Amino acid sequence: MKHILMIATGGTIACRQQGRGLAPSLTGEELLEFLPEIRNICRVVVENPLSIDSTDMTAEDRMKIATTVWQNYDRYDGFVVAHGTDTLSYTAAFLYHVLKNLNKPVILTGSQLPMGVEDSDAERNLLDAFRVASAGYVGVAAVLHGKVIRGNHVVKVHTTDMDAFQSIGAPLAGTVDDEGNVRLNIVPLLGGEPRFVDQVDPKIVLMKLVPDLDPSIFDFLSRYPKVIIEGFGSGGIPTRLEKVVQKLIMSGTKVYLTSQCIEGETNLHKYEVGRRAEAMGAISLGHRTTEDALAAIMCGEL
Template sequence: MKHILLLSTGGTISCRGSAFGLTPQTDGEQLLGAVPVPAGVRVDVCDLMRADSTDITAEQRLAMARAVWEQREKYDGFVLTHGTDTMAYTAAFLCRVLRQFDRPVILTGSQLPMEAEGSDAPRNLADALVCAASAYRGAAVCFAGALWRGTRVTKADTLAFDAFSGGNTGCPPDGIVENGVLRLTACPEAGVPAWVQPKPVRAAVLTVTPLLTAEQVAVCRGMDALLLYGYGLGGVPAELEQAVRQVAESGTRVYLGTQCAKGEADLSVYAVGQRMRALGVRCLAGRTMEDAAACLQCGLL
């Protein structure tokens, strides 16, 4: 018998209509009651919060990680129902805080509320329970039948049921769920689970556009880190170079990625990239923005 803990945190899956638009109202027991529980699985429910994922704070995200870590010996797996808009940020955060976690921590949600006609919620939650009872290890997003590793996933569509992708990593999902059966094609390596305590970080995220000025870049001097997203393989215009130099020389760690939806940054190809590398700027390659944020919080970048 597999023992699973369902942690309800809000999101569209738990929403109902109100005078102010959709708001999270449905609790975890109601969500669980709407889907079949896999044979040989027992599920406990804990309502951690009822939040629109846009409003989830660093403290609340840490509370999710603690809820999993503190009950890891009691349960074989975990499911977190969560809003889709920041689900990938939470998944990456859980991957980094719960290092080499030895059981599945599956995040899921939906594009339509559980009670809406034609909702994707029943399938997603049922699939997540299947994944949580599997041999998978670590945090992942289960959505539209795909199981995405938490460090390799991003929200790619605002409305479609198939809302997530591997983003710049180019990685396929670690597994596919069909007819209640999970077929794993990859799994994080086993290791000794450890808690990585996140710390507050002063960081900025800037995207290079024709509107970005040297003065705006210079504001980042003295911060812990700057995530800069350049053109193509990581191009930054020459007119911003001096400002980037000043930021780097102030002690701020500068990381450069690509703003393209697919493909990795590579600072070795063009002169514009090599100029950045000469300033000590570090390349994010194919790391997602969500994972970069989590790594900064956990001191891994």
């Protein structure tokens, strides 16, 4: 039977009403009390490094989760991270890039409703995460609503629906049916020795283009070393903004371009506006999700 470390971080799954709305209060041990079936799946040890709303999750907090995995890597067969759903996709991408070449599973999960309330998805999601962690998956993934999604393709697309996450830019890595049977479609190949990226740089600004954006905003952006511009369609810089973006790049700021579209990729070769942006030094983020791009840039990969 697999030996799994559960890392509890708060989030909706651990929430209770506190007078001013939902706030995390259940520990990982208390979450497991709702899962008597867990004894038939794996052996579990719990750590509680955080207990926060995932809206408050920072790079420092995500590094704490990654460090907990890395420091315990040789002691366990896998890891399950109980996390708030609002920023789960950002943490999944972060762990994907910080924890390199894993030969064990790191599975994130959460819920749209707190554990123990009527019609909650928390019990199933947490059980499914342990099932996938015990089933031979390798690497970082999210398990939610019966879906197994690779860590660098996780995107939350709905605020309230139980089926709130999609795998963007890649097929599902697997599924878990209503009876708890795990089917893995993708088992990532090993790519060398496991490695931990211990230095990340979160000083990145993400800016969404709108049709009448004030050009003066780019003067403010010049104080940041890296800027991601979420543009339209296949990507590009509006003609009226080209001079200020070029000035930003010449000041030393790296400018990356991605698309506001949830599917597809940024292709700066398709249109003239894209080619001009590339010629001035803007960097295409291609097929990456915003969450994946942020994590890759933070880790110095781009």
